[in-house]
Amino acid sequence: MRGLWTVERVRAAEERVMARVPDGALMRRAAFGAARVALGMLTGPRRRVGLLVGAGGNGGDALWAGHYLRRRGVAVSAVLLRPDRAHAEGLAAFLRAGGRVVDRLGEVDLVVDGIVGLSARGPLRPDAAEHVAAIDAPVLAVDLPSGIDPDTGAIAGPAVRADVTVTFGCLKPVHALADCGRVELVDIGLGPELAGPDLAELEDAEVGAHWPVPGRSDDKYTQGVTGIAAGSATYPGAAVLATGAALLATSGMVRYAGAAAEAVRASWPESICTGSITDAGRVQAWVVGPGLGTGLSAEGVLRAVLEAGVPVVADADAITMLANNPDLWDARDPGTPLVLTPHDREFERLAGPVGEDRVAAAKRAAARFDAVVLLKGNTTVLAGPDGRVLVNRAGGGWAATAGSGDVLSGLVGALLAARLDPLLAAACAARAHATAADLASRGAPIPASALLRAVPDAIRALRSG
Numbered sequence: 022m023r024g025l026w027t028v029e030r031v032r033a034a035e036e037r038v039m040a041r042v043p044d045g046a047l048m049r050r051a052a053f054g055a056a057r058v059a060l061g062m063l064t065g066p067r068r069r070v071g072l073l074v075g076a077g078g079n080g081g082d083a084l085w086a087g088h089y090l091r092r093r094g095v096a097v098s099a100v101l102l103r104p105d106r107a108h109a110e111g112l113a114a115f116l117r118a119g120g121r122v123v124d125r126l127g128e129v130d131l132v133v134d135g136i137v138g139l140s141a142r143g144p145l146r147p148d149a150a151e152h153v154a155a156i157d158a159p160v161l162a163v164d165l166p167s168g169i170d171p172d173t174g175a176i177a178g179p180a181v182r183a184d185v186t187v188t189f190g191c192l193k194p195v196h197a198l199a200d201c202g203r204v205e206l207v208d209i210g211l212g213p214e215l216a217g218p219d220l221a222e223l224e225d226a227e228v229g230a231h232w233p234v235p236g237r238s239d240d241k242y243t244q245g246v247t248g249i250a251a252g253s254a255t256y257p258g259a260a261v262l263a264t265g266a267a268l269l270a271t272s273g274m275v276r277y278a279g280a281a282a283e284a285v286r287a288s289w290p291e292s293i294c295t296g297s298i299t300d301a302g303r304v305q306a307w308v309v310g311p312g313l314g315t316g317l318s319a320e321g322v323l324r325a326v327l328e329a330g331v332p333v334v335a336d337a338d339a340i341t342m343l344a345n346n347p348d349l350w351d352a353r354d355p356g357t358p359l360v361l362t363p364h365d366r367e368f369e370r371l372a373g374p375v376g377e378d379r380v381a382a383a384k385r386a387a388a389r390f391d392a393v394v395l396l397k398g399n400t401t402v403l404a405g406p407d408g409r410v411l412v413n414r415a416g417g418g419w420a421a422t423a424g425s426g427d428v429l430s431g432l433v434g435a436l437l438a439a440r441l442d443p444l445l446a447a448a449c450a451a452r453a454h455a456t457a458a459d460l461a462s463r464g465a466p467i468p469a470s471a472l473l474r475a476v477p478d479a480i481r482a483l484r485s486g
């Protein structure tokens with residue numbers, strides 16, 4: 022797992038390390054690492070670097086990095102956004118090494134963004150934004166791209182667009198929640214002072230290791246049977262996609278119950294299909310909601326699923342019904358795992374606007390509904406009722422297509438049926454989904470059915486990762 026730590030936690034760890042190392046040592050370590058990353062980005066024949074330097078430690082990092090770059094023969098100029106408050110030792114070192122202070126960056130081969138780091142609040146200030154708008158070179162952001170909130174990744178106005186971000190000591194939430202380009206982590210010795218992270222991302226190999234595989238003594242029942250209560254006469258496709266995803270995710274059995282039985286049977290002859298939830302047979306987890314509708318019969322289906330005493334993933338129309346008719350919550354057996362998979366509009370119906378802090382929103386809803394909340398997006402936020410938070414970053418945006426959420430719900434359901442911890446089930450499903458989208462796309466738009474077909478390749482890739 023890759024951990025991410027909030028600003029408050031990073032500051033506390035930094036303070037403890039600073040108490041036992043010489044003054045300025047941490048900043049020099051950080052800046053030396055930043056200079057190394059900058060050198061790696063200077064691949065052309067010309068080596069001119071421009072620094073944008075703000076009023077604090079982030080600007081100090083940039084100036085010290087400029088000092089180290091000068092020592093390697095790079096031409097370095099700096100724009101000081103707050104000349105009176107520029108980091109004094111950093112500026113002195115920069116000037117000693119032959120760095121030049123300029124009013125505008127002019128023509129350079131690399132821009133180092135040292136405008137603001139961990140103290141960032143809100144979008145870039147107008148003067149900084151003006152310099153950023155004029156950038157015409159690759160950008161290396163120091164610690165984080167300026168203008169983005171370090172803890173929430175929110176971008177409320179002008180911000181730096183970084184090709185590479187070099188950060189120090191540990192990753193911060195911004196590095197998973199916003200686009201920071203390639204992220205390079207420089208060790209400055211914070212490790213021993215950092216306790217457990219605030220957020221975490223699963224490594225591919227971990228997802229692969231958790232993925233259920235049949236053992237020698239398994240049969241079709243022991244691996245967990247997934248039930249799909251989705252689709253309708255109007256939306257049979259949602260049922261086909263969710264059932265297909267469950268079938269491809271694990272090798273046990275999938276039962277489908279609902280009005281799209283004929284379409285599901287035609288696409289997936291191996292599924293066990295019935296027209297009604299009442300005669301569906303036993304399952305170890307239910308997927309409910311995609312394409313189901315929100316009428317009285319759909320409510321009856323949702324109630325039956327919530328009363329079944331097995332883990333449930335509630336998606337799409339199921340979320341809308343829970344939002345519209347809170348009495349439905351009474352049907353749920355206490356203590357039975359529930360995974361809610363809203364996109365932003367569904368989240369808003371259920372729990373109010375997501376707002377700028379997606380992690381806080383997901384945590385709040387997870388606690389309120391005693392459920393795992395999987396808040397969809399390019400970075401999916403997954404919050405458990407116990408306060409754990411995982412994030413999953415998709416590579417591209419190729420999964421942002423109609424029906425791909427139906428695939429995701431089938432994947433989550435299958436992993437719940439296989440008895441994975443619900444938060445882990447949701448996170449592994451999100452990673453397999455994003456991997457399948459990238460594998461299927463290879464740079465071109467794809468429909469959800471193509472994403473679905475790539476699920477086995479995604480699982481293979483994760484299991485060999």
Ligand SMILES: NC(=O)C1=CN([C@@H]2O[C@H](COP(=O)(O)OP(=O)(O)OC[C@H]3O[C@@H](n4cnc5c(N)ncnc54)[C@H](OP(=O)(O)O)[C@@H]3O)[C@@H](O)[C@H]2O)[C@@H](O)CC1
Binds near residue numbers: 076139
């Ligand atoms: N501590 C350490 O040992 C180490 C620290 N390190 C480095 O220090 C960085 C943290 O430094 P920091 O705390 O001094 O503040 P920093 O982020 O540079 O902000 C400066 C000033 O910017 C302003 N400002 C705010 N928002 C703004 C906006 N949107 N747009 C424009 N300006 C904005 C605001 O000033 P204001 O104008 O509000 O008075 C604020 O005070 C950290 O990210 C890392 O790079 C590393 O060397 C490792 C060791």
Ligand SMILES: Nc1ncnc2c1ncn2[C@@H]1O[C@H](COP(=O)(O)OP(=O)(O)O)[C@@H](O)[C@H]1O
Binds near residue numbers: 364419420426454
């Ligand atoms: N910009 C994006 N980048 C990557 N994945 C995305 C993006 N937007 C949405 N997704 C993913 O695509 C799926 C879309 O789900 P959803 O909106 O419910 O679609 P539908 O209801 O049409 O099936 C989710 O898994 C979500 O995380």
Ligand SMILES: [K+]
Binds near residue numbers: 079138162164165
């Ligand atoms: K920065």
